[in-house]
Amino acid sequence: MKTVHLELLLGRVVRDPEGKKAGRIFAVRAEPDGEDCVVTEYLLGTAAMMSRLGISAKRLLGWPIRRKPLSIPWDLLDLRDPKKPRLLCSLAELKGKKG
Amino acid sequence: MKKKLPDELELARDLLDKQVVDRDETKMGRVDGLVLELREGKPPRVDHLEMGSAVLARCIHPRVESWVDALRRRIGVQKTGRYRVPWAAVQEIVPYQVKLDVKAAETPAFAWEHWLRDHVIAHIPRGLKGKAN
Amino acid sequence: MQAAGWVFAMRSSISQGAPLFGALALAATLCLACASKSPQEKLLDATKPAASWIATLRMTGERWNANSVPASFVKATAGKAVDELGAVAEEAGKSPVPPEVRLPLQRLMTAARAAGSGLERAVEAGDRPAAARQVARLAALEGELAAWRSGQKGRAP
C-alpha cells in the first residue's frame, strides 16, 4: 500500500512538469464517502495559508487582498514522491482550466 | 453508532493537531500525524491517524525520531511510539476536538499515564480531589 | 497543521530582521564603549549604592528603636549592608584616582561598616541608647558622603 504522511506533505513546493513552481501546499480538502474519507483537492499559496490560519487581510490590515488560493484537483497531483509533489499538467494549463 | 462528520473537511485545519478524546471524553492525545493511502485511479483516502512521540519527533527530523525511539526502547514503558487509529474509529469531529470510538485506557496512548499512575501517584496520599465537581 | 511554510515565513522574517537587530546591538555596544567612564566617574557611581546602604542602616536602626522591625531583620540587613560597603571600599582601594580623592572615601566606608556592625551588636544586646548612638553616627556619615560626592561631581570633567 502506497501511503503519504499529510504532516510531512504540508509546506512542500509543488512543481509542474517543466519545473515551474506552483506554490506550497497549505491545505487539503476532503469529503466523507461512505465509510471512507477521500481527498478532493489540494490548495496552494499564501492565500491558502492565510485562509487556513483564518487571517483576513481586510480585517487585519484594513485593505483587501484579492488573491484566491491555487487549487489542484486530486487527480492532477502526483504524490508518489512526497518530498517532490509534481503537477501532472503544466501550470498554465491548470490556470487556463479555471478560466 | 452513527458518525458525526462535517460534509467537507479541510484535513490540515479540521483534523491535524487537534485534541483527541475517547468515547468517555477523556483527553488522550493529539492528532500528531495523518496518513493518506494513494490508490490507482481513485482519489487518495484517509487511512489512519497517528499519535505518539515518534510521530512528533519525525516532524522535527528523522534523526530525532531515531533518538526518541532508542530512548523509548531503553525506558521500556511504551511498546510503540506510533499509535495508529484507523479512520473507522473516528466518531465525531467538532471545532475543538476529535472523538474516537475507543477507550483511552486500553490504547498505547495511555501507557505513560498508567505507568505514572501506578508507580508514582499511587504512592502519594491524595486529597479532596475526585469528589469535587 | 504542519505549517512548514509558516515557519519558513517566520524564519525568513527573523533573518531579515537580524541585520537591523545586529546594527542596534552594535550601536549599543559602541555607545557603551564611547561612554566608557573615567575612574573618577566610576567611583562616583559606586558610591551611590553605598549612600543608599548607609541610609538603609540608619532607617533600620530608627525603626528598630520604634519597635517596628524585629532584631533578626536588623541583623540580616546590617550583615548585607556591611558586605556591600566593604565591596565599595575595596573598589575605592583599587581605583587609580589620586589618594587624596579615594582615602577620605575609604575612611568613610570603614566608619560606616563599623557603625553597621555597632548597630548589629547594639540590637543583639537590646541596647536602645547604643543603637540610637549608631543611628546618629550613620546620619553624620550620610552627610559626609553626600559632601564627598558633591565635591567629586564639581571636579569631574
Place this chain on the structure above:
Amino acid sequence: MSMKKAATLALGILTSVGGFFDVGAIATSAQAGAIFRYQLLWALALGTILVVFLVEMSGRFAAVTRQALPDAIRQQFGFTSWLVPFVVLTLIHFLTLGAEIGGICFALHLLTGLPVSLWALPVAALVWLFLWRSTFSAIENSTSLLGLITLAFVVAAWRYHPPMGQVLAGMLPTLPHHEPARYGYIAVGLLGAIISPYLFYFYSSGAVEDEWDESYVAVNRGVAVIGMGFGSIISVAAIVVAAMVLAPRGIQVDDYHQAALMLTQVFPFWGFALFAVSMGIACVGAAVELSLAMAYTSAQTFGWNWGENLDPREDARFCLTYTGAILAAALLILFGVDPLKLTLFSMAINALVLPFVALPFLLLMNDRKLLGKHANGWISNAITILTLVVAIVLAVVSIPLMFLGG
C-alpha cells in the same frame, strides 16, 4: 447576574494577585518609586491598559471556543511552529517560578529571621500540597481572598497624601533627569512584570476549568477590568509608597531588605509583617499560577488529560509536570541564587519573548471561523498591535540595557 458568574471575579483577582502584583511587580515598583519617584507611573499605566485588553481577549477566546490558548495555538499553527516558543516559554516560566518561590522564601525569612535558602524546600512542599489537594475553585477563592491583604499598600499610599499633581504628571512619559540606562531598564522590567505570557495561558485555561461558555463574554470583560485594575492600583500604591518613604532618604532598592522598610513608617507596629505577608501571598498566588500554567501548556501541547478538578489518578502527567516544575525551581533558591537578581532577570526576558506571544494571539483573535461575531474589533486589534510594537521595542532595547542598567 447569577451567583456563579459573580464568583468568576475570583478568577480575575487570582490572576491579578498572582500574575500582576507578584514578586516582579513588587521589586520593579519599589525600585521605580525609590529612584524615580512618580516618573515611571506611565509604564505601569501603559502596561495596565495593554494587559486588560489581552486578558479580556484570552478570556473571550476561551469562552467562545472552549479552548485555552496553548491548545488553540498548537492546533492552529502546528507542532513544529509551536515547538520553539513552547520550549523557550517553559524555560522562562521555570525561572519566573524560581523567582516567585524566592519571594515566598524571602517573606518567611523576614518573619522568622531564618535564612532564605533554608525555606526553599518547605515552601516548595507547601505550594505543591496546595495544588495537589485542592480543586481549582478552592485555589481561586482562597488566594483571591488572602490577596486582599495587599490592599495595605493602597491604605499606606492614601495615608501619605501624595502630591496628586506629580502623580498625575508621572502618567505621561518623560525623559529621565538622571541615570537614563537605569530608567529604561526599570521601565522594561515594569512592563515585563505586568504583561507576563503565563498570565494569558493561565487565565484562558482557568476559564476552561470554570466551564465558561459564550454567555460569559460580557462577564469576562468586567473581570478583566476589575481584576487587572486591582493589581494595577496596588502597584501604583507601591510606587507611591516607595517614592514617599524610600526616595527622600536616598534608599534605592538593590535588595529586598530595603523594600521591606516601605510600610514600617505608616504602620509602626504591623507594617513590617504586612509587607512580608503581602509579599508572601502575592508570590504564592504567582507560584500557583506559574506551575499550573506550565502544566496546562505541556498537557495541551501533547493532548494529555488535564484539570485541577480531576483526581491526580486521572491526569498523572499533568500533576507530575507541576510537581517537577516546583521542585526544580525550588532548587534554584536552595542553591543560593539571589531572589532579586533572578526576579529582575526573568522580568527582562519576559519582555523579550512578548512579541512571540502577541503575534499568534493577534492571528487567533481575528479568526472568524473560530470566534464568529466575537472576533476582535478594531480597538482590540489596535491595542494588540500596539502591544506587539511596544514588545518589539522593549525586546530590542532590553538587551543593551541588561548590561548598562543591570
